[in-house]
Structure formats: C-alpha cells, structure tokens
Amino acid sequence: VSSAEASPPPVEPGALFLEEIREQPAALLRLLEADAEFARVADEMRAREASTVRMAGHGSSDNAASYGVYAFGLLPRWTALRDSISLTVYYGAELDMSGCTALVLSQSGRTPDVVEYARHARRRGAYVVAFTNDPSSALAAEADAVLALRAGAERSVAATKTYSNQVAALALLAAHVAGEGEKFAAGLRAVAAETMPPFISSLEARIASVARPFAYAGRMFVVGRGVEFATAREIALKLLETCRIAAEPLTATDLAHGPVAALDSLFPVWAIASDDATLPAVVEAVERAREAGATIVASGDAASAIAAAEYRLESPRASLPLLTPLLSILPGQLFASALARVRGLDPDAPRGLSKVTLAR
Amino acid sequence: VSSAEASPPPVEPGALFLEEIREQPAALLRLLEADAEFARVADEMRAREASTVRMAGHGSSDNAASYGVYAFGLLPRWTALRDSISLTVYYGAELDMSGCTALVLSQSGRTPDVVEYARHARRRGAYVVAFTNDPSSALAAEADAVLALRAGAERSVAATKTYSNQVAALALLAAHVAGEGEKFAAGLRAVAAETMPPFISSLEARIASVARPFAYAGRMFVVGRGVEFATAREIALKLLETCRIAAEPLTATDLAHGPVAALDSLFPVWAIASDDATLPAVVEAVERAREAGATIVASGDAASAIAAAEYRLESPRASLPLLTPLLSILPGQLFASALARVRGLDPDAPRGLSKVTLAR
Numbered sequence: 001v002s003s004a005e006a007s008p009p010p011v012e013p014g015a016l017f018l019e020e021i022r023e024q025p026a027a028l029l030r031l032l033e034a035d036a037e038f039a040r041v042a043d044e045m046r047a048r049e050a051s052t053v054r055m056a057g058h059g060s061s062d063n064a065a066s067y068g069v070y071a072f073g074l075l076p077r078w079t080a081l082r083d084s085i086s087l088t089v090y091y092g093a094e095l096d097m098s099g100c101t102a103l104v105l106s107q108s109g110r111t112p113d114v115v116e117y118a119r120h121a122r123r124r125g126a127y128v129v130a131f132t133n134d135p136s137s138a139l140a141a142e143a144d145a146v147l148a149l150r151a152g153a154e155r156s157v158a159a160t161k162t163y164s165n166q167v168a169a170l171a172l173l174a175a176h177v178a179g180e181g182e183k184f185a186a187g188l189r190a191v192a193a194e195t196m197p198p199f200i201s202s203l204e205a206r207i208a209s210v211a212r213p214f215a216y217a218g219r220m221f222v223v224g225r226g227v228e229f230a231t232a233r234e235i236a237l238k239l240l241e242t243c244r245i246a247a248e249p250l251t252a253t254d255l256a257h258g259p260v261a262a263l264d265s266l267f268p269v270w271a272i273a274s275d276d277a278t279l280p281a282v283v284e285a286v287e288r289a290r291e292a293g294a295t296i297v298a299s300g301d302a303a304s305a306i307a308a309a310e311y312r313l314e315s316p317r318a319s320l321p322l323l324t325p326l327l328s329i330l331p332g333q334l335f336a337s338a339l340a341r342v343r344g345l346d347p348d349a350p351r352g353l354s355k356v357t358l359a360r
Numbered sequence: 361v362s363s364a365e366a367s368p369p370p371v372e373p374g375a376l377f378l379e380e381i382r383e384q385p386a387a388l389l390r391l392l393e394a395d396a397e398f399a400r401v402a403d404e405m406r407a408r409e410a411s412t413v414r415m416a417g418h419g420s421s422d423n424a425a426s427y428g429v430y431a432f433g434l435l436p437r438w439t440a441l442r443d444s445i446s447l448t449v450y451y452g453a454e455l456d457m458s459g460c461t462a463l464v465l466s467q468s469g470r471t472p473d474v475v476e477y478a479r480h481a482r483r484r485g486a487y488v489v490a491f492t493n494d495p496s497s498a499l500a501a502e503a504d505a506v507l508a509l510r511a512g513a514e515r516s517v518a519a520t521k522t523y524s525n526q527v528a529a530l531a532l533l534a535a536h537v538a539g540e541g542e543k544f545a546a547g548l549r550a551v552a553a554e555t556m557p558p559f560i561s562s563l564e565a566r567i568a569s570v571a572r573p574f575a576y577a578g579r580m581f582v583v584g585r586g587v588e589f590a591t592a593r594e595i596a597l598k599l600l601e602t603c604r605i606a607a608e609p610l611t612a613t614d615l616a617h618g619p620v621a622a623l624d625s626l627f628p629v630w631a632i633a634s635d636d637a638t639l640p641a642v643v644e645a646v647e648r649a650r651e652a653g654a655t656i657v658a659s660g661d662a663a664s665a666i667a668a669a670e671y672r673l674e675s676p677r678a679s680l681p682l683l684t685p686l687l688s689i690l691p692g693q694l695f696a697s698a699l700a701r702v703r704g705l706d707p708d709a710p711r712g713l714s715k716v717t718l719a720r
Contacts, residue, residue: 059618062614074451086589086638226447244624260713
C-alpha cells in the first residue's frame with residue numbers, strides 16, 4: 001500500500017455526496033445480483049406466515065420504511081408498519097410478534113437501539129431480517145436473515161445510495177412475497193440501467209439554476225402522498241442536514257389540517273406529484289399553498305399537473321409505477337447538493353453529525 | 361331566541377382558544393360519564409379478537425393516534441398502528457382487516473377521506489369504531505360503534521379539548537381492553553379534577569414571560585419520545601397553526617440522525633422530558649442541540665432533568681404514568697396562546713384554515 005493510497009487527497013466540499021448520488025444506478029445493479037437471497041427470504045416469510053411486517057430504523061432508514069408500507073400493502077396486500085422502537089426497547093412492552101416479520105434497517109448495522117430492537121423482536125417470535133450495508137455488523141448478528149444492501153462504502157455523512165438501495169430492497173422483497181419477483185427485478189434493472197443515468201445528467205445540467213433562488217430560504221414544506229411520502233420525508237431530511245433548511249415533510253391532506261396557516265411568500269413548498277390516485281389531493285394542497293403566497297417547486301412524474309409551480313423538476317416514468325420513488329428522489333438529492341454549494345456548506349460532513357449515529 | 365343570542369358579540373382574538381384550553385378538565389369529566397360505553401366496545405374488541413388496532417385521522421387526530429400506539433402497546437400489549445389512509449382509500453389496496461379494530465378519529469366526523477377509510481375498513485372485515493364529537497356525523501354512520509368524544513362545541517379552529525379527549529378516550533379504551541378500566545377511569549378523574557386545574561392556573565400566571573422571548577422565532581424543533589411523541593407532534597402543530605412557526609416534531613433519536621445539523625442559536629428546541637426509560641435519550645439529544653447553540657425550552661414531568669434548559673415548564677406527575685400526556689400538552693397549548701398574542705395573530709381563526717377540513 002503506497003502512502004498516496006493510504007491517505008487520499010482532500011476532496012472538494014460536497015464531492016463525495018455528489019459522487020454517491022451519481023453512483024446510485026450502479027449500486028442498484030449490485031443489489032440485483034443478490035436477487036436470489038431476496039427470493040429465499042420471501043419464501044421463508046410466506047412459509048412462516050409472518051405476514052405482518054414491522055419495520056424499524058432511524059433517519060433515512062425510517063424514510064425508506066415509509067415506502068415499505070406501500071410496497072407490502074400493494075404487492076402481497078400485507079400490513080406493514082413503522083414500528084415504535086421506544087415501545088419495545090425502552091418500555092419493554094412484551095408484544096406478541098409471532099406472525100410478524102421484523103425488517104430492521106441500519107446503514108452501519110450499529111445504531112444501538114435498532115440493534116436492541118432486533119434482539120427483542122426475535123425473542124418475541126418475529127422472523128427478523130436485517131437490511132444493512134455491513135453483513136458482519138452487530139445488527140446482522142441479531143437477525144435470522146441478512147439482506148445486504150450492497151450500496152458500497154458510503155463516505156458522505158448524508159445518505160443517498162443507501163436510501164435508494166433500501167427502497168429497492170423493500171420493493172424487491174415485497175414483490176417476491178407476492179410472486180412478482182422476476183417482474184420487479186426486471187423493472188428495477190430498467191430503472192437503474194436505462195432511466196436513471198440520463199435523468200441524473202439532465203438534472204445536473206439545470207439544477208443549480210433552480211437551487212440558486214433558494215439561497216436564503218430558512219424553511220420549507222415538502223409535500224407528498226402515498227408512495228411518494230417516503231420521498232417527501234427523505235428530501236426534507238437532505239435539506240435539513242445538508243442545507244440547514246427547516247424542511248418538514250407533510251402529506252398533502254395534513255398540510256390542509258393546520259400547517260397551511262404558516263405559509264407565506266417566505267415559506268416555499270416542494271410538492272411531489274405522482275401520476276396516480278393521490279394526484280388530486282396533491283394538486284388541491286398546492287393550490288392552497290399558492291393562495292397563501294408560497295413559491296412552489298414541483299417534482300415527480302406528474303409535475304406538469306402542478307399549474308401553480310414556479311419551478312418544475314419532472315421525473316420520467318418508471319418501468320413500474322411502484323418504482324417511481326427511485327427516480328423522484330433524485331431531484332431532491334441534486335437540489336440539496338447544489339443548494340449546499342450556493343450556501344457554502346459541506347454536505348459530506350454536516351456540522352454536528354457523524355456517519356455512524358451511536359446516539360440513543 | 362333573542363337577537364343577542366343569535367349573534368354573539370365579537371370576542372377578543374384568541375379568546376375562544378384560551379377558553380377551550382381552560383375547559384379541558386370539564387371536557388374530560390364529561391368523557392368519563394360515558395365510561396360504560398368504552399367498556400362495552402372493549403368487550404366487543406376482545407370478543408371478536410380484533411387485536412390489531414389500526415388508527416386513522418389527520419392533524420390533531422393523527423397526533424392522538426401516536427399516543428394510541430403506546431396505550432394499546434403498554435396496556436393490553438396489542439399492536440396499534442397509524443394506518444395509511446392513502447393505501448386503502450386512494451390506492452384501493454384490498455388488505456385483509458379481519459382480526460383488526462379500526463379506530464377512526466375525526467372531530468367533525470366529516471373529513472372526507474377519513475369517512476371513506478371507515479367504509480373501506482368495515483368492508484374488509486375490521487370492527488370499526490368512530491371517535492368523533494358528532495355521533496350523527498357521516499363517520500358515525502359508517503362505523504360499527506361510536507364513541508362520542510364529548511368535548512363539546514369547539515369553536516376555535518385550533519383544536520385543544522378535542523385532542524385531550526381523544527388521548528383520554530384512547531387510554532380509557534385500551535385500559536378496558538386490558539381489564540384495567542376502573543383504575544384508569546379513576547386515574548383520569550384525578551387528573552381532570554385535581555391535577556389539571558391548578559396546573560393551568562400556575563402556567564397562565566407565567567407563560568407570557570416564557571413566550572415573549574420567542575416573538576421573532578421562525579423555526580423550532582419539538583422533541584419527545586415514547587408516550588410524549590404525540591405531545592411533541594401536537595405542540596408543533598399548535599405552533600405552526602397559531603404562531604406561524606415552522607415547528608417540526610422529532611423523536612430524540614431522530615434529531616441526532618440528521619436534523620441536529622440545522623441547529624444554531626436562531627433555531628430553538630422544545631424538549632418534552634418524561635420520567636421514564638426514554639429520559640436518557642431525550643437528555644442526550646438536548647445536550648447535542650445545546651452544543652449547536654440552540655436555546656432550550658424543557659417541559660414534561662422530568663423537565664428538571666434537562667440541565668441545559670433556559671426555560672422550564674415542568675408538569676406535575678399524573679396519577680398514572682401513562683396519563684402524563686394530558687398534562688404535558690398544557691404548556692404547549694398555553695405557550696402557543698400567549699405567543700400568538702405577542703405576534704398579533706388570532707389563534708381562533710388562523711389564516712387559510714376552517715374548522716371542518718373538507719380537503720382531500
């Protein structure tokens with residue numbers, strides 16, 4: 001090992017974050033190499049009739065779990081929930097988890113209460129599956145099965161490729177449970193190999209001009225519903241951690257139940273519009289936000305339906321509608337990358353954060 | 361009916377909101393008059409073995425549902441979840457809901473997608489229970505059973521007594537399911553009759569001096585965990601709708617997973633500290649927020665454990681630990697009332713909101 005290899009030269013602020021955004025298609029293709037493991041775990045879930053899916057994770061992992069609610073609800077029509085870690089780990093509630101699969105998500109596999117959750121869930125009868133980048137982690141050791149995320153080393157503190165591989169992993173597992181594994185593996189391959197790369201390039205060419213007007217924004221709502229609520233949560237988290245914007249994710253209907261009252265021309269709204277049954281609710285919520293004077297950024301594959309939008313970052317359609325969140329997260333990630341640069345912040349190392357969160 | 365009765369004189373801005381905060385003890389005592397109905401519904405839930413509890417609602421109702429996760433998890437040790445309305449209503453996912461109770465929450469009983477959710481859930485085999493102030497509402501008509509919230513007419517747009525009666529109703533129902541109905545009815549009575557009234561008075565005497573320094577705050581995090589996460593969500597919503605602060609609720613651990621990076625001296629944090637197993641996580645999160653320069657407001661029955669707090673609004677202990685959220689919401693409601701006054705806003709009629717939300 002040469003000394004040059006041992007200590008790589010310092011990189012430009014945000015270079016890792018941007019590099020990892022660009023790596024997402026390759027990371028997804030790596031995940032697909034493990035397709036047979038997903039099929040095997042899905043078989044085991046069916047064999048055990050472990051058809052209530054409890055998901056546990058923090059931050060981006062919890063955002064991906066929001067997507068899992070829809071992947072399992074729409075494919076095998078199973079009930080999936082973001083479980084309370086506090087209930088099990090801190091309060092020690094002895095819930096009966098037989099008939100449950102516990103999908104436990106942690107990039108590092110080292111988040112303490114997530115590892116503890118896995119231990120408790122297994123003791124209470126759940127079939128415990130770890131979703132982690134590190135198959136030798138403490139989390140993996142507590143699980144009945146491990147599905148490696150194969151995102152590869154993630155060096156930027158703000159997660160990108162781990163999030164998208166978690167979303168894809170949840171889709172793939174749910175599809176295998178529903179007997180649609182082959183179809184979804186092909187769909188994921190098409191998204192990763194064909195749709196994502198040109199979309200990333202086209203976004204990179206224009207994202208700075210969309211981000212620049214938000215140089216001084218202090219707060220933002222990010223609105224999404226249904227399968228795109230996970231995207232809204234993840235975009236809001238990227239804006240918080242890399243751009244220091246107080247960005248809050250809301251469903252379209254929740255916006256109308258109170259928060260709309262806070263909007264004005266200094267409080268922009270990012271709306272993710274999907275071409276599905278949730279679109280009228282999103283359109284209606286955006287109209288109310290516009291009436292309050294908010295500037296609107298529209299993304300998603302139905303961004304063109306948001307008449308009131310001042311900026312549009314429309315995503316192409318995915319090969320399967322359930323896979324659109326893999327595309328609709330990209331404008332948010334690249335916007336965060338561009339805006340952090342405008343604001344002089346380093347998304348690779350946000351103040352006060354470290355890559356592995358050991359906080360309770 | 362005299363004309364004076366038909367059109368009451370205009371009231372001072374925020375007078376209704378404050379009056380309804382003060383009415384909460386009386387509203388809780390009214391709820392307890394219906395104790396036998398809660399016992400009957402609980403018996404039915406047990407008889408049907410409808411032991412997965414799906415809750416659906418928006419805004420404050422959804423915040424109360426966050427509490428329901430703990431009430432059912434800790435008392436009968438049943439799994440309770442905040443269900444996705446989108447999955448059932450918009451996407452039409454045909455989930456099997458046999459073995460489930462659906463608790464559907466709406467103040468007015470008229471929120472369209474919540475009413476539709478109740479209809480779908482019943483068709484899919486759930487035992488559907490409506491929690492509403494209006495037993496003659498569309499929601500009540502779709503349900504197998506109705507538990508009237510008995511909060512009385514709520515005239516301020518920002519909900520207060522409906523929220524606390526929803527929390528109490530969830531506690532009472534969960535307690536009856538667990539065979540602890542009598543104990544919890546007595547506990548609720550003690551909170552309402554003995555603990556709340558002097559606490560409200562003592563808060564009113566000093567809340568303006570705590571609120572005034574936040575006259576120009578534009579954003580805030582509200583941190584709570586476990587049973588107090590519902591309180592964090594509800595305080596954040598009150599601050600948004602009545603004070604136009606971009607207030608986001610976070611669990612203590614989620615704060616450390618990213619959002620802490622956005623904090624500085626212009627971004628205060630409200631922390632709700634409970635004297636339970638979640639306290640170390642809350643203390644640790646607050647310490648990290650303090651390091652980032654944030655001003656800390658501490659409330660909850662363990663507020664004194666938050667050494668870094670600049671302001672403390674400690675609540676008294678409840679007769680039963682699970683009932684503390686009925687007390688810990690009060691500082692948030694009264695702070696919002698006082699701060700709205702300082703900012704010249706009218707919490708009775710926030711801009712852009714109406715009492716009955718008919719938005720999709």
